[in-house]
Amino acid sequence: MLTEEGFPGETRPALEGPAPAQPSRPRVSVVIPTLNEERNVGWVLERLPDVVDEVILVDGRSTDDTVAVARSVRPDIRVVLETTPGKGAALRAGFAAAQGEYVVMIDADGSMDPVEIVRFVDALQSGCDFVKGSRFAPGGGTTDMSTIRRLGNGALRGAVNVLYRTNFTDLCYGFIGFRRERLAALRLDSQGFEIETEMIARAVVASLRITEVASFEAERRHGDSHLNAWRDGRRALRTLLRERFILPESPLAPMSDGSR
Secondary structure, three states: OOOOOOOOOOOOOOOOOOOOOOOOOEEEEEEEEOOOOOHHHHHHHHHOOOOOOEEEEEEOOOOOOHHHHHHHOOOEEEEOOOOOOHHHHHHHHHHHOOOOEEEEEEEOOOOEEEHHHHHHHHHHOOOOOOEEEEEOOOOOOOOOOOOOHHHHHHHHHHHHHHHHOOOOOOOOOOOOEEEHHHHHOOEEEOOOOOHHHHHHHHHOOOOOOEEEEEEOOOOOOOOOOOOOOHHHHHHHHHHHHHHHOOOOOOOOOOOOOOOO
């Protein structure tokens, strides 16, 4: 591609006139649900990349200083106080408050690297509607998955791939980005951790352009996880079966690699 210096070894005069205007980048909102994460949330906020324009923290009645810590680290943060318990309720409240064209959800426990948000934004800019992180895609990984969680995730991933004719490499992982204009098509109504499964199933049914990006999951930095593998795994399975066999049928579509 030509530059002001031309091809290698060639000297050209500087181009005259103003540089062409660069296309504006869509605004990016990040939604972070929290519940007693005062020891973790600051680390997450400090590592948010420059592509993030808006940060929405949805706090589910924390009894510690989660909100105060978040405001001290990121004074421009928008705080939504959600009185309905559950990760699903918190995320839906955050999505409703988001104003960016792109929305990325990330956990507050430090298990997900905020720097990876750039990958989600790049995939959305390439034409995808819905981008999910995968610990098992090439370049991904995890150091925070017990044998029970690994078996459960594998079984649920196999179920969704059979039921919806997809080829996902990961399922129960809450690092997800999407175009806000597509939010209505997801028709979200879950209250708990099963919202991640609901989002994926409904994105497929709505024929959204879906892709995966590699992500590395570390152990939560401090404290205990709010996830219960048995309880939340059963809820995720019920969600898959309900979406496939009980709700009104919609055209199914295979997972897109973002090329269409």
